[in-house]
Amino acid sequence: MRILMVGDVVGKPGRQVLNKYLTRIVADYQIDFVIANGENAAGGNGLTRSVAEELFSYGVDVITMGNHVWDKKELVDYIDLEPRIIRPANYPPGTPGRGYGIFEVAGGDRLAVINLAGRVYMESLDCPFRCVKEVLKNTMHSTINTIVDFHAEATSEKGAMGYWLDGQVSAVCGTHTHVQTADARILPKGTAFVTDVGMTGPLHSVLGIDPELIVDKFITQMPVKFQLAKGPVQFNGAVIEINSVNGLARSIESINLPIED
Numbered sequence: 001m002r003i004l005m006v007g008d009v010v011g012k013p014g015r016q017v018l019n020k021y022l023t024r025i026v027a028d029y030q031i032d033f034v035i036a037n038g039e040n041a042a043g044g045n046g047l048t049r050s051v052a053e054e055l056f057s058y059g060v061d062v063i064t065m066g067n068h069v070w071d072k073k074e075l076v077d078y079i080d081l082e083p084r085i086i087r088p089a090n091y092p093p094g095t096p097g098r099g100y101g102i103f104e105v106a107g108g109d110r111l112a113v114i115n116l117a118g119r120v121y122m123e124s125l126d127c128p129f130r131c132v133k134e135v136l137k138n139t140m141h142s143t144i145n146t147i148v149d150f151h152a153e154a155t156s157e158k159g160a161m162g163y164w165l166d167g168q169v170s171a172v173c174g175t176h177t178h179v180q181t182a183d184a185r186i187l188p189k190g191t192a193f194v195t196d197v198g199m200t201g202p203l204h205s206v207l208g209i210d211p212e213l214i215v216d217k218f219i220t221q222m223p224v225k226f227q228l229a230k231g232p233v234q235f236n237g238a239v240i241e242i243n244s245v246n247g248l249a250r251s252i253e254s255i256n257l258p259i260e261d
Contacts, residue, residue, distance in 0.1 A: 001107070001145060002030055002241050003033050003240045004026065004033070004237055005173045005238045005239075006036035006197070007037065007238075008175055008197075009040065009041045009055070010041070010199055011040065011043055013229075015051070015055065017259065018058045021235055023058075026059060035063075037063075037065070037149060038063040038085075039064075041063075044209070047065065047069070056084065061084065062084050063084060065086065065115060066117060067117060076096050080096050083101055084103075086114075090127065090128045090131040091126070099116075102142045109145060112139040114136075114147070115149045118150065120154035121153040132161075144247030151174075151176045152176055155181075158196070166189040166190070167189025167191060169191055170247055171249055173194055173238055178208060179198060179199070180198025181195040184238060198234075202233055203234040204229060204231050209226045210226075210229045211229065213226060232259060234257060238254050
């Protein structure tokens, strides 16, 4: 089973990349299932119904979220209706939506997708480490193939989560920082890990935003209205191959495609 995890899709530029290149990438890498982090897909923050449906139409099977999950108010109602959108599981009980899902993959296999949010330099949510162990109690009876999107800021917290789940899930893929890390590897007990999958969106940018605006903010310390950068785009992701017999990873390969046209 080959899974593609797409790094944070940022705004219209990121969506345009998926529209133009996802089908080709799926064919080239023989992908069976596509997961994309979509918490920045609508205008650079949040997700709307129309944008979610757009991503699904391009071939995305599941959309994971993060700290911007509630930035677009309409998602509060829609997320309960759409099981293919997964928000962090460690939000408090009673929060709309679901923190994980179990999905059918071509060939008859099943895949569990779990979304978690970190707590270091982020919101004070429930403990993601304890939370994920409770989620696994619910998913293990349906499938041993499991991808975790850990949406977190600190590399230490992401690394700790990788080792906390090593041998218990197929892969732990970090998202949120929008910068792809060069540490994709298989951990000692067989779980694939990468600190951050990266960003799919504007290439010449600061995390997807017009760099001049970010520079001005740092220099003047004055608030600025963020705008998405224009120009060339990039596609970041990771391909994880899973051994469906034991649910562990055979390989993980990062994808970093600067697209100049």
